[in-house]
Amino acid sequence: MNFATDFASIVLGGLSAGTVLFIVSVGLSVTMGLMGFVNLAHGAFAMFGGYVIVLAMNRAQFGFASALALGFVVTAAFSVALERLLYRRLYRSGELDQVLFTIGLIFIFIAATTILIGPSGQTLQLPPALDGQLDLGFMQYRTYSVFLIVVGAVIVLGIWLAFERTRIGAQIRATVDNRRMAESLGINVDRLFTITFAFGSGMAAIGGGLGAEFLGLDPQYPLKYLVYFLIAVSVGGLGSVLGVYFASLILGVLNFVLTFYLPKGGTLFIYALTILILLARPQGLLGRKEP
Amino acid sequence: MNAALSPAGETAVAARSENPAVRSLTRRHYFRWWEALPWIVAVGYYFAFPDYLSFGSELLIAILFALSLDLALGYAGIVTLGHAAFFGAGAYTVGMLAYYGVWNEPITSLMLGALAAAAVGLLSGLVLLRTTGLTLLMLTLCTMALLEEAANMGHAYTGGFDGLPSLTIAPVFGLFEFNPLYANTQYLFSLGVLLPCFLFVRTLIYSPFGQSLTGIRENVLRMHAIGSPVRRRLIVCYTISAALAGIAGGLWAQTNAYVNLSALDLDRAATVLIVLILGGYGRLYGAFIGAVVYLALEHFLAELYPTAWQLGLGLLLVLIALFARNGILGLGEAIWRRVRARRNAP
16 A cells, blocks of 8 residues: 555655646747758757746746746747747758757846856745645645646647648648648648747747746756756657657656665666667657658 | 870870879878978977966867867768767776776777777667668667767666776886876877878878768768768768777866766767867867867866857857858968969959
8 A cells, every 4th residue: 555655655756846847848839840950059948948937036026827827928929030040040050050059048048147147046936726735535735736737638639630631730740741842732831840949949938937846947957957858759759749749747756656666777778778779760759750 | 096095195194194184183181281280280399388287188189079070060061069979989888987996007908998989889870870861860869879878877886977986007117106296297198199190080080981982971962873882981980080089088087087977978979060160170280179179168268258269159159150160271271372362363
């Protein structure tokens, strides 16, 4: 019984962490699938948004929900500016230039955050309604974690519906599958990309804000979690929303279970598993296109 | 009938040897006068800055490491984010052999380090090089992270996070004391390691093998079509590159007299990538220029203003990616071409 509740609480913790990972990475997956752009700086948008949200709450007395909305809008707008000015110049260049460019962006974000706000971490004060314990029937668990899992499920359902049922979703799917064909059918891939880029960065901002409570929020954020974002995206499959969702949840749960039962070498197992999965399916678990 | 003996053939041969394009192509592996410059500068540095020789060794090691990456990335076009895996494999081999008193003769332990790194390169190359693009990027990154975690986990043998301190290295040739107090020995030893490695890489890239690597980088399909064993070439190249990175790592462990996890981390892999691209990849001398510029900037700026250094480095990377894709050397070549074109124009 004790083992069962322990295990259940670890799995729930993993699911909530995985949900945050999903919310941050989903935009990266879609933009990479659309343009094949290796955007290592995606985590920087999560950090940027996280800072906007936390600072809005701590210094401007915003509520949690309105701060999240503000973070989404500000980060989306900011990312569109960057996309229009800089990113689009590199769509046609090799992935080496893209890697270099986005590593440079990460450094700029880290340094700018350190200069403007300071090197120490920011703390997020949860609203009291989310801070307590929730009775799940068989055990007590943190309300916030359950809240995160539910929010993630709602988001994945929403994005999935948007992908499958709306016109723009169909256009994105077509472009991920075959960009040239989509372009010759008259789909404005440039505009599509700007929209998804803005949306993805906004989602990353929300993920940064939602995760700030247990992932922390400091200038090193984009580098610290970079490998996790990349694993979630590449294992899930480029351009596949459900793939990233499942990969993130698996990654989150594995990480929690392994840290608990196998504190040494847990991450070793995750890296090894990632390598095996990518060797067996280079396009990721649910990816359709050869990368 | 032998074509060369026919009159037509003879004129063809004569015409060919006079054609400047043909001449430059047949002589492109000849040594040019300016290729002696880096070595003259390196020897001059020894006499000019006797107080900065440990920085000099660091520079030479960075050049060697970047050179090894140039072979894989610049010539064969293998985009990797995990080259520090081989640097670390060499460093830990040398470090552990010396720490446990198994073997600490500097030259042979470098060879052992190269062997260990080559083994890692061969094994990972066999499986990784089937993929390309993002998947390859991720796989190289994960392989490196896997090794880092393994080194962290094998605390009892590798010292874990703290690493192995105060390694004792035997004197070079049994004559010259080798430890951080003797920076001059270390500098000359590093130079003595870099020179043959460089000559090896230079010979390799002008060989038919090196040509086929460039071919693979430029057009894989065409290389397949003309019957080049693409995968085998890539694996051999990756293994050689890994061995050279292993030598750089071993040298790093020897000159610092310690080895720790920083030999294997993402920071090191990203730095070598930045060094190479800053100088210009696929150019042989890009590693030299990049290492000198990067380390000099880092050495003088990072200690004074760490945050400003990071900001400046970020801006520099963005500018290079946007405007100077071929690095400093590429920029120099473009300016040189423009100057020559203007001079030749009436």
